[in-house]
Amino acid sequence: MEKNKKIPSSTNNPYLPFFASIREVGQQTSTVKHFLVDLPKENYPEKFIPGQFYQLSIPGVGEAPISVSDYDPINHTLLFCIAKTGVVTSQIHTLQKGDYLGLRGPFGNGFPMDTFRGKNIVLVAGGIGLVPLRSVVEDYFRNQDQYGELEILFGARNSQEIIYREEMKQWRLKKKTTCKITIDKPEKGWDGNVGFVCNLVDKSYCDCSEVLFHHTSPDQTNTVILVVGPPVMFQSILNNLSTIHFPDDLVYVSLENHMKCGIGKCGHCNCGGKYVCQDGPIFSWKELKTLEKEY
Amino acid sequence: MKKQIEQNVQQLLTQIWKPGDLIIAWKNASLPGHRTPAFLYRKEDIQDIVFDSFCDISLAKYLNERNRQEILPPHFKGKIHIVCKPCDAKSVMQTFSDQQISETLVNLIVVACDGIIDRKKIEKHCDQSIVDMQETDFQILCTDISGKEYVFEKRESWLRKCEDARNCDLPYYYGYYFVGDEKEYRTRLKHRYQTHKKLPQDTMSPKELQQKIHQELSRCIRCNACRNICPACFCSDQCVFDKPKERAKLVENQVTTENTILYHMIRFHHIAPNCTGCGECERACPKDIPLHIFFEYFNRCMEEEFGYKPGKTNDERQKLLSYNLGEDLV
Amino acid sequence: MRKRLKINNLQAFLQELQKQATLIAPVKTDAGEREFRPVEQVADIVLEGSNPLRSPKEYLFPQMETLYTFHLQKDGKATLKETLHNEPQIILGIRPCDLHAIAYVKEFYSTTHQDVYVLEKWKHTILIGWACQNPLNTCFCTSVGNSPVDSKGADIMMAKTDSFYLVEVLTVKGKDLIEKIPSLLEDSPEADNEVLPSIQKQTESMIREKVDLLSIKGRIDSAYSSSIWKSYSDVCIACGACTFNCPTCTCFDSADLLETCQDGCRYRTWDTCQNYAFTLHASGHNPRATREARLRQRVMHKYQYSVEQLGLFSCTGCGRCTRSCPVNIDMVSIIKDIKEVVDHGEE
Numbered sequence: 012m013e014k015n016k017k018i019p020s021s022t023n024n025p026y027l028p029f030f031a032s033i034r035e036v037g038q039q040t041s042t043v044k045h046f047l048v049d050l051p052k053e054n055y056p057e058k059f060i061p062g063q064f065y066q067l068s069i070p071g072v073g074e075a076p077i078s079v080s081d082y083d084p085i086n087h088t089l090l091f092c093i094a095k096t097g098v099v100t101s102q103i104h105t106l107q108k109g110d111y112l113g114l115r116g117p118f119g120n121g122f123p124m125d126t127f128r129g130k131n132i133v134l135v136a137g138g139i140g141l142v143p144l145r146s147v148v149e150d151y152f153r154n155q156d157q158y159g160e161l162e163i164l165f166g167a168r169n170s171q172e173i174i175y176r177e178e179m180k181q182w183r184l185k186k187k188t189t190c191k192i193t194i195d196k197p198e199k200g201w202d203g204n205v206g207f208v209c210n211l212v213d214k215s216y217c218d219c220s221e222v223l224f225h226h227t228s229p230d231q232t233n234t235v236i237l238v239v240g241p242p243v244m245f246q247s248i249l250n251n252l253s254t255i256h257f258p259d260d261l262v263y264v265s266l267e268n269h270m271k272c273g274i275g276k277c278g279h280c281n282c283g284g285k286y287v288c289q290d291g292p293i294f295s296w297k298e299l300k301t302l303e304k305e306y
Numbered sequence: 307m308k309k310q311i312e313q314n315v316q317q318l319l320t321q322i323w324k325p326g327d328l329i330i331a332w333k334n335a336s337l338p339g340h341r342t343p344a345f346l347y348r349k350e351d352i353q354d355i356v357f358d359s360f361c362d363i364s365l366a367k368y369l370n371e372r373n374r375q376e377i378l379p380p381h382f383k384g385k386i387h388i389v390c391k392p393c394d395a396k397s398v399m400q401t402f403s404d405q406q407i408s409e410t411l412v413n414l415i416v417v418a419c420d421g422i423i424d425r426k427k428i429e430k431h432c433d434q435s436i437v438d439m440q441e442t443d444f445q446i447l448c449t450d451i452s453g454k455e456y457v458f459e460k461r462e463s464w465l466r467k468c469e470d471a472r473n474c475d476l477p478y479y480y481g482y483y484f485v486g487d488e489k490e491y492r493t494r495l496k497h498r499y500q501t502h503k504k505l506p507q508d509t510m511s512p513k514e515l516q517q518k519i520h521q522e523l524s525r526c527i528r529c530n531a532c533r534n535i536c537p538a539c540f541c542s543d544q545c546v547f548d549k550p551k552e553r554a555k556l557v558e559n560q561v562t563t564e565n566t567i568l569y570h571m572i573r574f575h576h577i578a579p580n581c582t583g584c585g586e587c588e589r590a591c592p593k594d595i596p597l598h599i600f601f602e603y604f605n606r607c608m609e610e611e612f613g614y615k616p617g618k619t620n621d622e623r624q625k626l627l628s629y630n631l632g633e634d635l636v
Numbered sequence: 637m638r639k640r641l642k643i644n645n646l647q648a649f650l651q652e653l654q655k656q657a658t659l660i661a662p663v664k665t666d667a668g669e670r671e672f673r674p675v676e677q678v679a680d681i682v683l684e685g686s687n688p689l690r691s692p693k694e695y696l697f698p699q700m701e702t703l704y705t706f707h708l709q710k711d712g713k714a715t716l717k718e719t720l721h722n723e724p725q726i727i728l729g730i731r732p733c734d735l736h737a738i739a740y741v742k743e744f745y746s747t748t749h750q751d752v753y754v755l756e757k758w759k760h761t762i763l764i765g766w767a768c769q770n771p772l773n774t775c776f777c778t779s780v781g782n783s784p785v786d787s788k789g790a791d792i793m794m795a796k797t798d799s800f801y802l803v804e805v806l807t808v809k810g811k812d813l814i815e816k817i818p819s820l821l822e823d824s825p826e827a828d829n830e831v832l833p834s835i836q837k838q839t840e841s842m843i844r845e846k847v848d849l850l851s852i853k854g855r856i857d858s859a860y861s862s863s864i865w866k867s868y869s870d871v872c873i874a875c876g877a878c879t880f881n882c883p884t885c886t887c888f889d890s891a892d893l894l895e896t897c898q899d900g901c902r903y904r905t906w907d908t909c910q911n912y913a914f915t916l917h918a919s920g921h922n923p924r925a926t927r928e929a930r931l932r933q934r935v936m937h938k939y940q941y942s943v944e945q946l947g948l949f950s951c952t953g954c955g956r957c958t959r960s961c962p963v964n965i966d967m968v969s970i971i972k973d974i975k976e977v978v979d980h981g982e983e
Contacts (some may be wrong), residue, residue: 022753023750023752024718025749025750025751025752026703026704026751026752026753026890026902027703027704027716027718028716030713030714030729032713067714068892070706070708070714070892070896070902071706071892071893072892073891073892074892074902089838090816096918096919097918106712109711110712111711111712111713112712113714116793144644163747168742169704177969181843222799241919241920241921243921262886266918267917267918268694268915268923269914269915269916269917271888271890272888272890273747274748274749274751275747276744276749276751276886276888277887277888277889277890277904277907278886278887278888278907279887279889279907279914279915281887281909281933281937281941282923283857283944284940284941284944284945285866289748289749301937303857303925304923304935305915305923305929306923317857324877335964335966335969336968337773337774337958337964337966337971338773340964340966342871342963342964342965343871343963345870345871363962363963363964367873368870376869376870376926376928377870414758430668434770434842435686435770435771435772435773435774435775436773437773438842449772449928451773451842470666472730525667527690527699527880527881529875529876529877529880529881529908529960530875530876530877530908530911531873531875531876531962532735532842533875533958534873534874534875534962535873535875535962535963537735542912543913547915548911548912558891558893559889559891559905560700560893560903560905561699561700561905561906562700586962590875590877590962591960592689592877592880592881592959592960592962593667593669593689594667594669623983
C-alpha cells in the first residue's frame with residue numbers, strides 16, 4: 012500500500028453521465044414535449060428492452076428518471092417524452108435542438124418481450140403512462156409477424172392532454188391494431204369515450220376492449236396486458252381484471268416509485284425486498300401481490 | 307415525593323377518565339433511567355403511568371395536528387388527558403396559541419416537578435454500562451454491569467433547562483389540574499427567582515453567540531432530531547428543509563458547516579416566536595450540542611424587543627406574525 | 637498468523653501504523669466524546685471504553701461525498717471529473733459489530749452495479765478489529781448472530797489481555813502491513829488460543845439480553861401487518877437520528893451544486909427513510925406517508941429485506957439506534973415483539 016498521488020479514475024462508474032445532443036424537439040401537449048437524442052457511438056446500449064429508462068440530467072440542476080419512448084437500433088436515437096413536473100424536467104423543457112442532455116442508462120428490467128411472442132398485447136395507459144408503452148408499440152411494429160394483435164387503451168385527463176396524437180392516427184391504420192381513447196370528463200366537440208380508462212377493461216362498458224371481450228373466443232392465456240399509470244389507476248384496472256379472473260402472470264405493471272440513483276443503491280425506491288429501479292420498474296401482477304403495498 | 311405525585315396522577319386520571327379518552331403520559335422503558343411516552347386507552351393501563359426525575363421527554367409534541375392524525379384512532383371523539391411538567395405545559399399553551407389543537411379537546415394535568423435528571427450526563431460518568439438507576443430524594447444511585455455503585459447528587463445532574471427558574475413558570479391558564487402542592491411550588495419558584503444567577507445565555511453578546519455557534523454547530527450531523535422533537539415545530543411534512551423541489555432551495559442538503567449553521571439559524575429565527583425554552587432540542591441531540599443556550603438567547607431577544615414570552619397563555623398572538631393597527635413599528 | 641504485542645510496545649506499534657497510512661481510531665474530542673477521527677497524536681487514541689456513537693462507516697461511505705465535478709461549456713455539454721478517493725487508510729479499534737457493518741456495506745455496494753466510490757476506498761483501507769470488552773446496555777449483537785470477538789471483515793484483529801495485546805493477522809492486506817512493521821511483535825504461544833473465547837464468554841455475559849433472531853431469519857415478513865408497529869410509531873418522531881448513526885444504513889440522496897455559472901459538482905449525502913419526503917412521488921402520492929410505514933420499513937429492511945437481497949441481517953446489534961433515540965425507543969423490545977409475533981402470531 013503505497014501513498015500514491017495519482018488521481019484515480021474508473022471506467023466503470025455507474026454514476027457518471029455521458030452527453031448526447033438533441034436532434035429534435037416537439038411539443039406534444041402544453042406540458043409535454045418530446046426529445047429525440049443522438050447517442051454517441053461509445054454509448055450505444057448493448058441491449059435495449061422496451062420499458063427501460065434513462066436518468067436524464069442537466070449539470071447544476073439535477074437528475075430525473077425518464078422512460079424511453081423508443082430506441083431506434085438503426086440510427087441509434089432515443090426518444091423521450093417528458094412532462095413538466097419538477098425542477099429538472101422544467102429545465103429540460105427549455106432545451107433546444109443541438110443542446111446536450113446528460114444520460115445514464117439504460118436501467119431497469121423492461122418488459123419481457125420474449126415471452127410475449129405469439130400473444131396478443133393489450134396496452135393500458137393513463138396519461139403520461141403511454142410513454143414507456145410506446146417503446147412496446149414500436150417493438151411490436153418492427154416485429155409484427157411474431158406477435159398477435161395489438162390493442163392500445165389510453166385514458167387522458169382531457170382532450171388537450173392526449174399525447175402521440177399523430178402517431179396514434181398512424182397506428183390505427185395498421186393491420187391487427189386497435190386504439191381506444193377515453194377522457195375523464197365530457198367535453199365540447201369530443202365524441203369519443205368518456206370516463207376513466209379502467210372502464211375499457213370492464214366487460215359491461217359498451218366500448219370495452221376488443222381483444223379481451225369482443226373476440227369470438229377470448230382466450231385469456233393468449234393475451235398479455237401491460238398497464239402503466241399512477242397507482243390509483245392501475246389498482247382499479249387490476250380490480251377489474253380480477254373480476255374476470257384474468258391470469259395474474261400475464262399482467263405487467265410499471266411502478267413509479269421515487270428514484271434517485273437508478274441502480275438500486277440509494278434506497279429511495281425500496282419496496283419490500285426489491286429496488287424498483289433495478290428489479291423493476293416492470294413487475295408482473297403475480298410479483299406485485301407478493302410485494303409489500305408500498306408503491 | 308415524586309412517588310406521591312405519581313400516585314396522585316394515577317388517582318386523578320382514574321377519576322376523570324371516561325371510556326374513549328386517550329391519556330398521554332410516561333411509562334417505563336426497558337433500559338435503566340429510560341422513560342417513554344405512553345398512549346393509553348384503557349382504565350387498567352393507568353397504573354403503568356410513572357412520574358419521576360427521569361421523565362425527560364416533553365409530551366406536548368404529540369398534540370399537534372399532524373401527530374394527532376397519526377396517533378388517534380379513526381373517529382376519535384374523546385378527550386386527550388395529557389400529563390405535563392410545568393415547562394411542557396407552556397409548550398401545550400403554545401400549541402393552543404398556534405391553533406394546533408382546540409383547548410376543548412385537552413385536559414391538561416400539570417405535575418409539580420423539582421427538576422429532571424440529565425441521563426446522558428450520568429452515563430458519561432460511569433465506567434461501564436449501567437444496569438440500574440434509581441432515585442432518592444436528593445440523589446441518583448447507579449449500578450454498572452460490574453457491580454460498581456455510583457452516587458450522584460441530583461442538584462448537580464439537572465438538565466440545563468432545569469437550572470433556569472424561568473422555565474419552571476406556570477402558565478396563566480385556568481383550565482389545568484395541578485398535581486402536588488401548587489402553593490408550595492409557587493413559593494419555591496419565587497425563592498429560586500430570588501437566588502437566580504445569570505446563565506451564559508443571559509449575558510452572551512452577539513459576538514460571543516456567533517463564536518459559540520461556529521464552535522458547536524460544526525458537529526451537527528443534520529439528523530433533524532432537534533426539529534422533529536420540537537413542540538413548536540408543527541409544519542411537519544411541509545417543512546422548508548424537506549421540500550427543496552417545490553420551493554427555493556433554502557439550504558443545500560450538503561452537510562457542510564456553512565449549511566448546517568444556516569439550517570440552525572433559520573430554525574432559531576423561525577422558532578423564536580414559539581419557543582418556550584423546553585430544551586427538548588438539546589436533549590434530543592445525539593451529539594449533545596447545547597442548542598438550548600442558543601434558543602434562550604433568541605428568546606431573550608424576543609422578550610427584550612416585544613415584551614413577550616411564548617407559552618405564557620393559551621391565546622397569545624405570535625408577535626412576529628401579527629400587527630395591531632397603530633402599533634409601533636420597531 | 638498470530639502475534640503478541642507487549643503492552644509497553646503499543647504506542648510504538650501505533651506510531652508505526654501511523655507512518656504507513658492515515659490512521660483512523662477512536663480519539664477523545666474537544667467536546668468530550670469519543671469518535672473515530674484521523675489521529676494526530678497516537679497518545680490521543682482511546683481504544684477501551686464504549687463504542688463511539690458514530691461508526692467508522694463514514695470513512696468508506698462519508699456523510700457527504702462529491703461524485704464528480706463538472707465544467708459547463710457553452711452548448712450545455714459538460715466535462716466531468718470523477719472525484720474518487722483512494723488514499724490509503726488504516727482504521728483501528730473497530731468492534732465486531734462495526735466490522736460486520738462494514739462487511740455488509742461493502743457487500744451491498746458490490747452487487748450488480750458496483751459503487752466505485754465505496755469499493756475504491758475499501759480496497760485501500762486496512763481494517764483492524766478490536767475484541768469488545770465494554771458492551772453498553774443498549775448492545776444486542778448476540779441476538780443477530782454476531783459475537784463480541786467475531787473477526788469477520790477484519791484484516792487484523794486485536795484483543796487486550798492483562799499482560800499483552802493479541803494481534804491476529806487474517807488477510808493478505810493485513811499481512812503486508814504487519815511485515816512492514818519491524819520486530820515489535822512476538823510469537824504467540826499455543827495457549828493464546830484461549831484468549832478470544834474467554835473474552836467472548838466474559839463479554840457475552842455482560843450483554844443484557846439475547847433474542848434469538850436467527851431462528852426466524854427469513855420469516856420476519858410475517859410480522860408485516862402486525863399491530864406492533866403502531867405502538868412504536870406513535871412514540872416515534874420520525875427524525876433521522878437512528879439512521880444517521882446506524883453503521884449499516886446505506887441510503888443516500890444526490891443533488892447538484894453550482895459554485896459558479898460554469899463549475900459545480902454532483903454530490904451525495906446520507907438520507908433517511910424516516911423522512912416523509914423520502915418516498916414522495918413526483919405526482920404527490922406517497923407510498924409510505926405514515927410514520928408507522930416508515931418505522932416498519934427501517935426495521936424490516938434490517939431484518940427481512942436485506943436477508944432477501946443478500947442473505948444477511950443488516951443489523952449488527954450495535955444498539956446505536958437505541959442510544960440515539962430521543963424518545964427512548966428500544967430496538968431490543970422491537971425485535972422481542974417481532975419474534976413473539978412470528979413465533980406465536982398476534983395475541
